[in-house]
Amino acid sequence: QPFFPARLVAVYALFGSFGLLLVSREIMRQLRRLLFGFGIGISRVLIIGNSPATRHIAEALSDTPRSGYHMAALAGPANLLPDGLKLKHFNRVEEALAQLDKLRITTIIQTDLYDSPTRNQLILGAAQARHISYSFIPGEAEFYSGKNTVDVFLGYPMISVHQTPLVGWGEVVKRIFDLTLVLLALPLLLPLFLLLAGLQKLFNPGPVFYLSDRLTRYSKPFKLYKFRSMRPEFGGKDAAEELSAMGRPDLAEEYIRHRKVKNDPRITRFGRLLRLTSLDELPQLINVLKGDLSLVGPRPILPQEMKYAKKASLLHSVKSGITGLWQVSGRNDLSFEKRIELELYYAQNWSFWLDVKILLKTIRVVLWRAGAR
Numbered sequence: 001q002p003f004f005p006a007r008l009v010a011v012y013a014l015f016g017s018f019g020l021l022l023v024s025r026e027i028m029r030q031l032r033r034l035l036f037g038f039g040i041g042i043s044r045v046l047i048i049g050n051s052p053a054t055r056h057i058a059e060a061l062s063d064t065p066r067s068g069y070h071m072a073a074l075a076g077p078a079n080l081l082p083d084g085l086k087l088k089h090f091n092r093v094e095e096a097l098a099q100l101d102k103l104r105i106t107t108i109i110q111t112d113l114y115d116s117p118t119r120n121q122l123i124l125g126a127a128q129a130r131h132i133s134y135s136f137i138p139g140e141a142e143f144y145s146g147k148n149t150v151d152v153f154l155g156y157p158m159i160s161v162h163q164t165p166l167v168g169w170g171e172v173v174k175r176i177f178d179l180t181l182v183l184l185a186l187p188l189l190l191p192l193f194l195l196l197a198g199l200q201k202l203f204n205p206g207p208v209f210y211l212s213d214r215l216t217r218y219s220k221p222f223k224l225y226k227f228r229s230m231r232p233e234f235g236g237k238d239a240a241e242e243l244s245a246m247g248r249p250d251l252a253e254e255y256i257r258h259r260k261v262k263n264d265p266r267i268t269r270f271g272r273l274l275r276l277t278s279l280d281e282l283p284q285l286i287n288v289l290k291g292d293l294s295l296v297g298p299r300p301i302l303p304q305e306m307k308y309a310k311k312a313s314l315l316h317s318v319k320s321g322i323t324g325l326w327q328v329s330g331r332n333d334l335s336f337e338k339r340i341e342l343e344l345y346y347a348q349n350w351s352f353w354l355d356v357k358i359l360l361k362t363i364r365v366v367l368w369r370a371g372a373r
Contacts (some may be wrong), residue, residue, distance in 0.1 A: 023357045037065045043133070044072040044104050048093055048123060049111030051139030055080040057109065058087075070101050086148035093119060097126045108132055111139035163317040168337045173352060178295050182288050188283065194281060196227060203270035206232035209283060217319040219312070222292040224300055225283035227272025230264075238304055241259050242266065259305065259336040284322045296355040297321025298343035309340050328361035 035041050046059050054074070059082045061069040073088040074081060075096035081089055088103060090096040093114075108127050113136075114120050127134035138159065149160045166174065200208045210228035212235070215221055228235070233240055239261065243252040246265065255261050265273065274280040287293040293300065300320035304313055325342040326334065334342075346354070 032068070033065055036068050041068060043069050043107040045069050045107045045109060046073045046100070046103070046105045047071070047095055047109045047111070049080070049095065049109075049139055050077045051112050052080075053137065053139035054111045055065050055082055057111065057137065058082050058085065066156055069107070072105060073099070093123060097122065100126060100130060100132070105130075106132060108134045108137050110134070122271075133188075163314050164347050164350055166318045170350070170352070174294060175291075176354065177352070177355070178288055181295060182285050184287065189285070192279075193282060196274075196282065199270065200227060204268050205227065210235055213303060214320070215303060215306070215316065216292055216300055217316055219306070219316045221303065222287070222300075224292075225286050225366065227274050227280040227283060229267040229268065229274050229280050234266040239266075259308065281322055287372060288322065292320075294319045294321045295323065296358050297324055298346060299324055299326055299339065305336075308336060311344055314344055314347055315340065318350065323362040325358060328358055328365050 029187070032041070042064060045061060047054055047061075058071050058074060058080070061067045062071050062082065062085050064070050070088045071082075071085060073096055075090040075093045078089060078091070081087070084178070088096075089101070090099075108123065110120075110123060113151060124134055151158050151160065172365055197208050207228055210226045212224040212226065212229070213221060214224040237253045240252040243249075243261070243266075245253060248265065251261050251263075251265070273282070284293060288295060297318055297320045298315055301309060301315075309315055325346045326339040329342055330338075
């Protein structure tokens with residue numbers, strides 16, 4: 001019996017070539033880094049700009065053995081000079097262009113266009129006349145969030161900026177992933193679902209479910225399903241109003257300030273258990289099946305919270321979710337502002353593997369009850 005059956009030669013070749021490709025790439029990367037360390041193949045850079053991106057790029061390229069660039073000069077405001085980085089500084093771009101030969105510049109990077117087309121053409125012309133590499137990198141932060149594509153339109157370079165990478169096939173894959181996981185989990189979770197519904201009737205008389213008005217993608221309103229954790233007479237109005245009516249203006253002020261209350265007197269004893277174990281969220285799987293929610297996404301906000309959410313249009317460029325970066329990063333231990341910041345990051349940097357990572361972290365957070373109240 002041969003150790004390597006002939007019929008599997010194609011499989012061995014596939015894995016072997018893949019392994020050799022990884023090894024060869026690593027060897028080339030280390031060799032290039034070694035040469036950079038000896039100053040071989042280094043590009044001497046003049047960076048021109050007036051935005052924070054100018055400083056960030058200069059800092060990133062300053063690690064010469066890794067980047068292959070040597071920051072020789074910067075033309076722009078003095079406050080953009082990176083700390084501890086020794087390079088020639090010019091207040092005016094014309095002064096920098098006059099020193100190109102003396103500084104032995106081989107690469108020009110421009111991050112901001114000047115109002116004067118003549119100045120911009122002067123920079124490009126100086127690079128072309130000396131056969132210097134020229135690159136323009138837009139310094140506006142909006143160009144580096146979401147999904148961006150570069151194309152040519154009528155002979156002009158065109159940058160198309162989408163608020164989120166979750167467009168096109170990414171959206172389709174995410175929906176298929178959601179439905180597959182929910183349909184596989186439902187038969188296993190159905191007994192638990194029925195048990196909780198029975199216990200709810202026994203220990204928390206009244207409606208089994210609490211339906212909350214929330215907003216999802218494109219600020220579309222929908223009814224969010226949860227196991228009711230509060231007494232039946234609560235939950236119909238804004239929390240601040242209900243707490244004030246209970247004679248607890250201190251808690252109403254706490255809710256207005258943080259959009260949450262640490263010790264909410266409206267919650268029943270059984271409801272507190274549901275919240276601590278996050279089991280009150282279980283009915284939201286119905287929302288996923290209906291298409292209101294995704295398994296992973298920004299937490300669906302209340303309509304009255306829209307005025308507190310910065311960049312609400314960006315936040316609602318993706319479908320809201322049962323779990324997300326906020327839940328696995330501290331949950332109720334974080335402020336409302338930090339929660340929105342994390343969820344904006346998710347909307348701008350979505351990937352399939354980010355969803356998988358968040359789902360795996362959610363399991364750990366639920367088991368350890370981190371941040372739950």
